[in-house]
Amino acid sequence: MYVREAHPTDEWQMKSNLKDKDDVCYAQPKTLEQRAIIANDFIKRFKFPLPFGIDDMSNAADNAYSAWPERIYIIDESGHIAYRGGMGPFNYKPEEAREWLAARYGAIKHELPKSTPDVTPASALGAVAPAPGALSTPARAAPAK
């Protein structure tokens, strides 16, 4: 879930953003279209294979989940918070969430998708509808064992 930028060029940009070989330098998006462009760039650069969503400009998801700058939650089948990760980056621990899932549902074997997700190009945002089957709306999480 893409939330507002943590280290944009017009706020708290860090040296690592400049040194990064991927050159991750963005200003804080002021419009939803700008957020969508950055999110699509992320998906494209890293070939991100999972369902993806973007927080809207009211930061509804960020405010509801205290998500910024990064955080992990697991919602159980009854719609309750089952796991609440710490605030990133120092307490952002994917391995902890993975262990939690394994303890509750059993270890999950991941298989990388054979093809990268078909995402709407950033340059075409707002002009072209996503292709059928595109990763534009999230599917459910991986089934529990």
Next chain:
Amino acid sequence: MNRFWKWTAGVFGVLLFAAFGVLSYMAGSPKDAYGMVRYALPHMHRGTLKVGSDAPDARIVALDGVNRFHIRERTHERPLVLVFGSFT
């Protein structure tokens, strides 16, 4: 009395300077220390969600920037892992 306040202000200033120095060292630079205080500190203890709380709903935008869906639309029968983050 005047001397007392001078000493108090002096000690306070030195402590403040030392704290900023330590924070700068930890963060990597004075600029990052400022960023930490300005942007990260207000978020440190934000939110009241706990394990067992009802998962809040929020309307999310799809990657096409147009379509929308709700988080709670995805929370039935199976667990849902939410990973929040940004690019920078």
